[in-house]
Amino acid sequence: MASLLYQQIAQQLAEDIHKGFYQPGERVPSVRKLSTQKGVSHATVLQAYATLEDQGLIRARPQSGYYVHRTPALTAPTPSISRAEPPYAVTRSGIISQILSQARRSGVMPLGAAVPSSEFLPLRALHQQMSKVTRFHAQRAFSYTFSPGYEPLRRQVAIRMRDAGAVVDPKEIVITNGCVEALQLCLRTVTSPGDLIATESPSYYGLLQLCELLGLRVIEIPTDPETGLSLEALQGAADQWPIKALVVTSRAGNPMGATMSEPRQRKLVGMMAQRGIQIIEDDIYGELMFDHGRSKALKAFDCSDTVLYCSSFSKTISPGVRTGWVIAGKHQDAIEKLQTFTTLSACSVSQMAVAAYLENGGYDRHLRYIRHEYRKNLSHFQLAVQQHFPEGTQITRPRGGFILWLSLPGAIDTQLMFNRALERGISIAPGVVFSNTDQFNHCLRLNCGIPWDRNAERAIVTLGLLATQQLEEQLRGGAMGAEAVA
Numbered sequence: 088m089a090s091l092l093y094q095q096i097a098q099q100l101a102e103d104i105h106k107g108f109y110q111p112g113e114r115v116p117s118v119r120k121l122s123t124q125k126g127v128s129h130a131t132v133l134q135a136y137a138t139l140e141d142q143g144l145i146r147a148r149p150q151s152g153y154y155v156h157r158t159p160a161l162t163a164p165t166p167s168i169s170r171a172e173p174p175y176a177v178t179r180s181g182i183i184s185q186i187l188s189q190a191r192r193s194g195v196m197p198l199g200a201a202v203p204s205s206e207f208l209p210l211r212a213l214h215q216q217m218s219k220v221t222r223f224h225a226q227r228a229f230s231y232t233f234s235p236g237y238e239p240l241r242r243q244v245a246i247r248m249r250d251a252g253a254v255v256d257p258k259e260i261v262i263t264n265g266c267v268e269a270l271q272l273c274l275r276t277v278t279s280p281g282d283l284i285a286t287e288s289p290s291y292y293g294l295l296q297l298c299e300l301l302g303l304r305v306i307e308i309p310t311d312p313e314t315g316l317s318l319e320a321l322q323g324a325a326d327q328w329p330i331k332a333l334v335v336t337s338r339a340g341n342p343m344g345a346t347m348s349e350p351r352q353r354k355l356v357g358m359m360a361q362r363g364i365q366i367i368e369d370d371i372y373g374e375l376m377f378d379h380g381r382s383k384a385l386k387a388f389d390c391s392d393t394v395l396y397c398s399s400f401s402k403t404i405s406p407g408v409r410t411g412w413v414i415a416g417k418h419q420d421a422i423e424k425l426q427t428f429t430t431l432s433a434c435s436v437s438q439m440a441v442a443a444y445l446e447n448g449g450y451d452r453h454l455r456y457i458r459h460e461y462r463k464n465l466s467h468f469q470l471a472v473q474q475h476f477p478e479g480t481q482i483t484r485p486r487g488g489f490i491l492w493l494s495l496p497g498a499i500d501t502q503l504m505f506n507r508a509l510e511r512g513i514s515i516a517p518g519v520v521f522s523n524t525d526q527f528n529h530c531l532r533l534n535c536g537i538p539w540d541r542n543a544e545r546a547i548v549t550l551g552l553l554a555t556q557q558l559e560e561q562l563r564g565g566a567m568g569a570e571a572v573a
Contacts, residue, residue: 236262344485
């Protein structure tokens with residue numbers, strides 16, 4: 088009986104570890120606590136823990152307890168590198184808008200839009216700073232703040248840029264209405280309608296919408312989900328086509344989460360500088376790299392004023408404050424002029440509140456917390472997808488951020504899956520919105536910036552069932568077609 092009990096206890100705890108309830112380095116329940124919970128002797132629990140030690144799942148620390156030694160293996164393969172495509176005029180804006188509008192319905196599990204849950208945002212601290220700003224500095228807060236923006240905020244951003252490896256003066260920074268305005272200002276400054284830009288494949292759908300709005304043609308460059316943009320493919324495209332600018336994310340890219348190594352970053356900046364092609368860097372997930380301090384932005388390697396750097400606090404502080412920035416180098420005057428005659432600058436209240444929050448010193452502590460939470464969440468989602476999705480599903484391994492890219496087997500149509508999931512109160516981002524081609528119609532992006540709980544787990548189980556149903560429908564359809572031919 089005792090042997091059966093210890094085996095049951097060991098099996099249950101092993102399952103909890105495999106499901107991600109206990110992360111690497113985390114302590115499992117003490118012998119005393121678990122013996123009380125299970126109503127068994129200390130010896131039975133010790134025997135169970137010895138079994139888990141033999142399996143390599145936990146390890147004892149003298150006078151401390153037992154800790155998780157390793158997590159269950161994520162055995163699902165990563166997606167393949169995307170294929171090269173010729174230049175095109177963007178035509179997907181209508182589909183993108185339609186899908187996004189449907190996914191914004193209330194009461195829907197938000198696994199589609201890459202928006203962090205309010206539980207991971209410093210809303211109380213931000214509210215306190217906004218209250219102080221509007222109470223004690225009302226005249227300034229409710230007045231215009233013209234381009235290039237609120238000077239104390241630009242000082243704080245310059246400090247933040249040191250972590251990205253870039254030393255810039257506050258005078259070189261222009262505050263924007265989020266990262267999208269920063270990208271738009273850069274594109275409008277360095278390109279004209281009809282010009283050709285290069286970008287990753289798959290690409291951020293907001294960029295595709297911007298390109299259609301600005302009348303730009305796009306060439307998608309094959310991108311590896313781990314190492315990022317293919318420099319070889321980019322070089323070949325640049326030799327063949329008159330590329331005016333490259334829009335790229337080198338750290339925790341969207342949607343695949345790829346991160347370029349430092350040597351490849353250096354090579355990319357040098358390659359574009361040699362050809363006179365401007366780089367527009369979207370580094371919106373840069374501060375969410377899990378190994379903080381071990382990666383740099385492309386701007387850190389820019390010695391020839393080639394990189395226009397864009398980012399925002401939308402993924403770390405709040406998407407609603409609409410506070411981003413651009414470092415445009417020789418194009419700064421043009422950027423400021425363009426912003427002055429369009430939006431003037433970002434909201435004064437938001438700029439002052441964010442500056443006050445950054446000055447307060449709690450931001451770095453907040454970043455450490457959400458990096459830890461997002462890393463855990465990604466692990467939970469990855470393991471759940473591996474368990475509940477059809478065999479052959481491919482899963483990315485991001486080194487930062489909170490989004491996951493899946494490549495599903497067979498000819499699964501994730502746009503159809505999107506519609507069926509929405510009927511069940513779940514939104515996803517189907518692959519069709521991340522490219523003007525059809526090569527990602529079997530892919531989807533998941534937002535893992537929400538707490539991992541029973542609702543999130545049920546949503547993944549449901550999505551896995553929907554994917555499996557599509558595969559079964561294809562098999563039945565194929566069998567019926569074969570019978571008809573026979």
